[in-house]
Amino acid sequence: MRVIIRALNNYRISVRLTMISAAYLVVMSVLAYQTVTISNKDIDFGRQEKLGNQYQRPLATLLRQVGLHQMAALKVSDDALAPLEASIDESFQELMAVQAAIGENLDFTPDGLAKRKRSDFSPDKVRQAWMQLKGSINTLTPEQITEQHRTVLDGVRAMFAHSGDTSNLILDPDLDSYYLMDVTLLAIPQSLDRLASIGTDVTTMLSNSPQLSNPDRIKIATYQSMLREADVSRIRADLDTTFNEDAAFYGESATLKKEISPRLEAYNTAHDELIGLLGMLVESAQPVTTPEEFVSSVKTAHASAAALWDAGVGELDVFLDTRVGAFEGKRRDAILVALTLFLLSTGLVLVIQASINGPLKQSVAVLANGSEQMTTGVTEITSTSQSLASGATEQAASLEEIAASIEEISGMSRHNSDNAQQATTLATQVQDTTDSTVSSMNIMSDAIQDIFKAADETAEIVKTIDEIAFQTNLLALNAAVEAARAGDAGKGFAVVAEEVRNLAQRSASAAKDTAEKIRRSKDLADRGVGQSKEVEQSLGQIREKSVKAAEIIREIAAATKEQALGIGQINEAVSQLDQVTQGNAAAEEQSAAASSHLGSQADRFKGVVQEISGMIYGSKTPVRHAELTPEDWSSPKVAPKHTAAPAPRPVAPTPTAPTPTAPMVKPARNGHAPSNSLTGPKSHAEQIIPLDDNDFQGF
Amino acid sequence: MSEAATIDMIEIPRAEPGKYMSFGLGEERFALPILKVQEIISPTKVTRVPKSPTFVKGVMNLRGKIVPIIDLRERLGRDSRAYDERTCFVVVRSVCNNREVSVGLVVDCVLGVTMLNDIQHPNQIEEEFSSGAAGFISGIAIAEGAVNVLLDVDSMLFRIVEGYLKEA
Numbered sequence: 001m002r003v004i005i006r007a008l009n010n011y012r013i014s015v016r017l018t019m020i021s022a023a024y025l026v027v028m029s030v031l032a033y034q035t036v037t038i039s040n041k042d043i044d045f046g047r048q049e050k051l052g053n054q055y056q057r058p059l060a061t062l063l064r065q066v067g068l069h070q071m072a073a074l075k076v077s078d079d080a081l082a083p084l085e086a087s088i089d090e091s092f093q094e095l096m097a098v099q100a101a102i103g104e105n106l107d108f109t110p111d112g113l114a115k116r117k118r119s120d121f122s123p124d125k126v127r128q129a130w131m132q133l134k135g136s137i138n139t140l141t142p143e144q145i146t147e148q149h150r151t152v153l154d155g156v157r158a159m160f161a162h163s164g165d166t167s168n169l170i171l172d173p174d175l176d177s178y179y180l181m182d183v184t185l186l187a188i189p190q191s192l193d194r195l196a197s198i199g200t201d202v203t204t205m206l207s208n209s210p211q212l213s214n215p216d217r218i219k220i221a222t223y224q225s226m227l228r229e230a231d232v233s234r235i236r237a238d239l240d241t242t243f244n245e246d247a248a249f250y251g252e253s254a255t256l257k258k259e260i261s262p263r264l265e266a267y268n269t270a271h272d273e274l275i276g277l278l279g280m281l282v283e284s285a286q287p288v289t290t291p292e293e294f295v296s297s298v299k300t301a302h303a304s305a306a307a308l309w310d311a312g313v314g315e316l317d318v319f320l321d322t323r324v325g326a327f328e329g330k331r332r333d334a335i336l337v338a339l340t341l342f343l344l345s346t347g348l349v350l351v352i353q354a355s356i357n358g359p360l361k362q363s364v365a366v367l368a369n370g371s372e373q374m375t376t377g378v379t380e381i382t383s384t385s386q387s388l389a390s391g392a393t394e395q396a397a398s399l400e401e402i403a404a405s406i407e408e409i410s411g412m413s414r415h416n417s418d419n420a421q422q423a424t425t426l427a428t429q430v431q432d433t434t435d436s437t438v439s440s441m442n443i444m445s446d447a448i449q450d451i452f453k454a455a456d457e458t459a460e461i462v463k464t465i466d467e468i469a470f471q472t473n474l475l476a477l478n479a480a481v482e483a484a485r486a487g488d489a490g491k492g493f494a495v496v497a498e499e500v501r502n503l504a505q506r507s508a509s510a511a512k513d514t515a516e517k518i519r520r521s522k523d524l525a526d527r528g529v530g531q532s533k534e535v536e537q538s539l540g541q542i543r544e545k546s547v548k549a550a551e552i553i554r555e556i557a558a559a560t561k562e563q564a565l566g567i568g569q570i571n572e573a574v575s576q577l578d579q580v581t582q583g584n585a586a587a588e589e590q591s592a593a594a595s596s597h598l599g600s601q602a603d604r605f606k607g608v609v610q611e612i613s614g615m616i617y618g619s620k621t622p623v624r625h626a627e628l629t630p631e632d633w634s635s636p637k638v639a640p641k642h643t644a645a646p647a648p649r650p651v652a653p654t655p656t657a658p659t660p661t662a663p664m665v666k667p668a669r670n671g672h673a674p675s676n677s678l679t680g681p682k683s684h685a686e687q688i689i690p691l692d693d694n695d696f697q698g699f
Numbered sequence: 700m701s702e703a704a705t706i707d708m709i710e711i712p713r714a715e716p717g718k719y720m721s722f723g724l725g726e727e728r729f730a731l732p733i734l735k736v737q738e739i740i741s742p743t744k745v746t747r748v749p750k751s752p753t754f755v756k757g758v759m760n761l762r763g764k765i766v767p768i769i770d771l772r773e774r775l776g777r778d779s780r781a782y783d784e785r786t787c788f789v790v791v792r793s794v795c796n797n798r799e800v801s802v803g804l805v806v807d808c809v810l811g812v813t814m815l816n817d818i819q820h821p822n823q824i825e826e827e828f829s830s831g832a833a834g835f836i837s838g839i840a841i842a843e844g845a846v847n848v849l850l851d852v853d854s855m856l857f858r859i860v861e862g863y864l865k866e867a
Contacts, residue, residue, distance in 0.1 A: 470741070470784060473809075477720070477739045480812040484718050484733040494812075501811065 012618040013360065014353040021349040025342060032338035039331035045168050046324035049181075051102045052167020053313050053320070056184070058095040059163070060313070062156050063189055064306045065091060066130070067196030068299070070149040074142050076203040077295045085134055092127045099123045107166040108159075116165065118158050126155030146200065153193055160189050175245035176253075177319040179238040184312040187238060191231035191305050198223045198274075199298035202281070206291040217282050224278035232271045235308070239264055250322045256315050263308045270304040273297055357616055364613045371606040378599040385595055389588035392581050399578045406574060410567045413560050420557035427550035434543040438536055445532045448525050455522045462515045469508035476501030714838035714849045716816040721847050722789060722806040724772055729806075730815065730840065730847040737790040737801055739809055742782050759788070759803060766790060768803040774855075780807075793856045802856055815840040815847065 008016060065088045072079040099108055103123070106112075113119050133140075133148040140148065164170045164185040172178040202223065205216045212220070239260060246252050274297050280288045289297075479497035483490030719730035720739075740761070745768050747757035754773035758765050768788065773779050785808040790801050818838040835855035840847045 467784070474739050474741060474787065477809055477812065481720065481733055481736045481738065484812065498812070 009615075013615045014357055015618075017353050017356065018349060021345055025345060028338065028341060028345075032334055035334040035338075036331050039327045039334060042327040043324050043331065045171075045173075046320045046327065048105070048167045049169045049172060049177075050167075050317060050320045050324075051105050052163045052169040053184070053317055055098050055102060055106055055108075055163040055167065056160060057313065058091050058098055059156050059160050060184075060189065060192075060306070060309050061091045062088065062095065063153065063160075063192045064302065066149060066152050066156065067192055067199070067302065070146065070153075070196055071199045071203070071295065071299075073137055073145050073149070074200055074204065076200055076207070076291070077299065078292075081137070088130065088134075092123075092130065095123050096127070106163050108162065112166065113162065116162060118162050121155045121158035121162065123159065126152060126159065129155060142204075149196075153196065157189060157193060160185065174249040174319070174323065176242045176249050177316060177323070179241040179245070180312055180316045180319065183235050183238045183242075184309055184316055187231060187235045188305050188309040188312065191227070191235070192302060192309070194223070194227060194231060195274075195298055195302045195305065198227065198278070199295055199302070202278070203291045203295050203298070206281075206289070206294055212281060220278055221282040224275055224282060227271070227278070228275050232268075232275065235267070236264075250319075250326050253315065253318055253322065255318055259311045259315055260308070263304070263311045267301075267304040267308045270297070270301040274301045360612070360616050364609060364616060367609045368606070368613065371602055371609050374602040374605065375599065378595050378602050381595040382592055382599065385588050385591040389585055389592060392585035392588055395581045396578060396585065399574055399581055403571065403574050403578070406567055406571050410564065410571070413564045413567060417557055417560040417564065420553050420560055423553040424550055424557065427546050427553060430546040431543055431550070434539050434546065438539045438543070441532050441536045441539065445529060445536070448528045448532065452522060452525045452529070455518050455525065459515055459518045459522075462511045462518060466508055466511040466515070469504045469511055472504035473501055473508065476504055712837060712851060712853075713820050714818050714840075714851070716818055717814070719813055719815045719840070719847065719849065720789070721810040721813050721842075722787070723808045723810055724775065724806060725777060728810065728845050728847045729771075730813065730849050731789070731791060731852060732849075733812055735791045735793065735852045737792045740788045740790065740803075742786050742788055742805070756805065761790060761801070761803075764801065766801050766803050768805060770805045772805070772807075791852050793852045795853070795856050800856070802852075813842050813847070815842050815849070817841060818849065 008019075011019070065084060068077070068079060069081065069084045069088060071077040072081050072084055103109070107115075108122065110119065110122070113122055129148070129151050133145075133152060136148075137145065164181075169181045169185050172181045202220055205212060205220070242260075243257065246256055277289060277294060277297055476497045479500065480494055483494035483497050486493065714732070718733040720733050720736050721728050721730040723729070743759055745757040745759050748755065748767070751757070754770050756768040756770050758767050760766075770779055782805075787806055787809045788803040789806055789809065790803050793800055793802060818840045820838045835851045836848060837851035837854075838849040840849060
């Protein structure tokens with residue numbers, strides 16, 4: 001079984017499909033052959049029967065003529081012997097001709113005859129017996145004549161029987177033809193024979209004595225009953241059956257009744273008359289008829305039987321022809337049907353091939369493409385996963401740095417929180433200080449206002465002093481005027497007045513200076529008041545801003561607390577990330593290993609695709625498809641990538657160059673090799689895809 | 700011309716060296732002979748007198764005596780100004796139509812009593828004076844680095860009265 005499968009593997013799918021349909025065609029052909037053979041057998045059967053009929057025609061003539069000759073030779077009838085002998089010779093010649101033509105077909109050979117113990121009844125021997133009879137007829141006694149005739153007639157009858165046996169007529173399968181055959185092959189020959197005997201014997205009885213003896217009458221009675229029961233009734237019954245069954249076999253014959261019925265009627269009439277005559281002879285002792293009349297009646301019956309035979313054989317031939325035609329038609333139909341089925345199935349096979357091959361080709365193209373892409377993809381996956389793995393390692397390192405940084409940040413955030421606390425305290429202190437400063441400033445402002453008032457009052461006093469000085473000055477002037485008027489007496493007074501005036505003027509200027517100073521001090525106080533107002537405003541702003549600052553610092557403190565919380569969460573997340581990264585790194589390692597295995601599987605897959613394409617395109621034809629460049633199948637397009645790939649591991653298997661002779665084992669073996677060279681666990685790959693070479697043997 | 704002749708007819712006495720009371724009008728210093736000065740007072744209430752020249756501010760009550768007050772700024776053709784704490788009324792004694800009268804002169808301030816010795820007279824400086832104001836300048840003296848214009852009260856008052864009469 002396996003050997004056959006291997007042998008079949010060398011053929012394309014289309015060829016295999018053709019094989020399947022060829023197998024079915026063989027079966028179909030055998031069936032058709034059987035049908036044709038059966039038809040042929042039936043046809044040959046029918047034809048053989050026809051040969052039998054052909055052979056019987058001269059025999060029937062001989063039977064009739066020899067009977068007549070016997071009656072003539074025994075002087076029972078007044079027929080002339082010579083023309084009868086001539087026609088019998090002619091009939092024998094016909095027989096010999098028929099024998100030469102179809103004798104062998106009907107087993108009229110020494111062997112064939114001997115086998116049926118009819119060696120004495122070959123046409124030659126019967127003819128010899130006839131020739132002997134004919135040559136010695138004038139020298140023979142009536143008994144010898146009868147005996148000799150009996151010999152010839154028996155020979156003819158035996159030949160009838162032989163032709164009936166060897167031509168299958170006796171095995172005729174149809175009822176109508178069978179019963180007609182019974183008439184022509186058995187009944188009428190027997191009847192003719194009997195009629196000849198009746199004609200000879202009874203006429204002789206009638207001629208020998210006017211009174212019929214009892215034995216004669218018994219004999220006549222026997223003849224009569226034999227003729228009535230064995231011949232006439234049989235023939236009538238046979239023909240009745242034939243008429244009845246005719247329609248049931250290959251349709252009703254157009255000529256049967258037309259040909260048979262009138263002759264049967266004549267036959268019936270003649271025989272009824274003869275039987276009636278015989279009956280009368282049996283019943284009455286007196287001769288009711290002359291020998292001449294009787295012979296005439298016998299001859300009429302004889303002729304009517306012969307005519308019926310001729311018609312019967314003719315119609316039998318028609319039956320046989322019809323049957324043979326039917327079987328020929330059947331055979332033709334069978335051949336036609338077989339041919340049609342053959343053509344149909346061939347077309348169907350071609351269509352199915354196309355329908356299987358087309359999609360298969362496309363699928364294989366897609367698969368080939370896909371396997372190529374798969375290989376490329378696997379390579380990419382491998383390199384990607386390796387770079388991912390290294391990336392994961394870097395990531396892990398970075399994560400450690402991040403964790404350290406977060407620790408620092410956390411410390412800084414705690415520091416910030418402390419500072420914010422201190423800043424809040426300081427801001428509160430600033431507020432207090434500012435408040436006390438503002439109250440001091442208010443006190444100072446009040447003091448300056450007091451100074452201002454005091455200065456005003458002092459200015460009033462100075463003004464008064466100035467007025468007094470002015471008045472004093474005027475008084476001094478007037479005193480000087482009076483002193484001058486007093487002349488010499490007033491000289492001392494003038495000096496005094498002058499001094500007073502000087503004093504007044506000095507006090508005026510002092511008052512003036514004082515007023516000036518007071519004014520300046522007032523200005524200064526004014527400015528002081530303004531300045532203190534500004535200072536107060538500034539302090540207010542400082543207070544306000546310090547409040548705001550305190551608020552902000554509180555917010556900062558709160559934010560710092562939240563920040564610390566967030567940093568804690570970040571820390572947690574980073575540790576989780578670290579775990580994930582380590583997991584990733586491990587997963588990437590596994591994925592790299594898995595992609596390596598996948599690569600080897602992709603190459604196996606490629607091998608399988610090649611096998612399938614081998615099945616489609618034929619294992620001996622290199623795949624050259626419009627959609628598939630040879631590189632797609634065989635070129636190690638991937639190989640340079642692998643060598644250029646940064647991966648140190650030999651991930652890709654060695655590219656499989658398709659060898660056209662044995663495409664089904666190699667890819668599997670090649671696909672298996674790299675998985676052995678892999679550093680990864682081999683058992684793992686085989687757990688994933690548990691295939692080995694044995695599994696690929698099936699392809 | 701006739702008026703000028705009449706003015707010219709009045710003889711302006713030449714100022715003699717002696718004690719003078721100096722006072723200020725604006726930037727200038729003026730001086731009066733101290734014997735002409737009756738007394739110096741602070742400005743007091745002045746009652747205006749109808750139909751008097753603009754430079755006559757009115758009259759004042761000086762211890763029962765009615766004294767006319769003349770704004771010397773306006774008399775000398777200057778802008779008048781509001782009184783301040785230094786503004787003084789200088790009451791002078793003058794002889795007018797042989798009658799001794801007291802007249803108050805409003806000055807910006809009183810500067811003091813000064814002995815003036817070096818006095819220049821108007822004829823020496825008549826070329827410098829071109830207006831009628833020169834009609835009562837009795838001389839010019841320089842003292843303590845400043846120029847003192849010496850006024851003759853009598854002629855000044857005469858001219859006032861003359862002008863007053865003429866206006867009337």
